[in-house]
Amino acid sequence: DQQVKQNSPSLSVQEGRISILNCDYTNSMFDYFLWYKKYPAEGPTFLISISSIKDKNEDGRFTVFLNKSAKHLSLHIVPSQPGDSAVYFCAASSAGTASKLTFGTGTRLQVTL
């Protein structure tokens, strides 16, 4: 049972444009959501997170939006840069679960010149 879903395996965006990566979840107990960026043969790097008490969190070029009623979150990258090309994973956890994360399957973002 895939509790965190990233339905787009890949996304291609031109440099300077906005990248929007989407994530859906099914477990209503999730209350903390994270985005990680991963290059090949490296570990994921934490990008940004959001608590369920918020609907938006912004950090520089990265903004995460949370729609609890739709059980949907998205990561916006503006403007996109070639160095943003990587696989992006969304993850979720719930209180009392020892910060255990449930990951989506990832979206490969390619930023073209």
Add this chain to the structure above:
Amino acid sequence: DGGITQSPKYLFRKEGQNVTLSCEQNLNHDAMYWYRQDPGQGLRLIYYSQIVNDFQKGDIAEGYSVSREKKESFPLTVTSAQKNPTAFYLCASSIRGQISNQPQHFGDGTRLSIL
């Protein structure tokens, strides 16, 4: 520099052998985790430890074992009982295990292959 060190980066194992993957952190984090990543899939939790001398099974613990004798170390043993051990293994840590709303920080992984 503080961080998580996984070694070796590449590891080869013969059929029927046990092999141990190392994970060391100098972040003074209480909690540590082991994940497995297969091609086209997300990360799946193998084992986690919230505190020294304590650990719990994750979603796919069969064929694996761990120990947590020191705060900074959380080695993972892939036993011969693991039927499909070829994968990319990632170790992570977070400040406190009992409290949510904390990111996990990852090492650079070990790729295990069966000869």
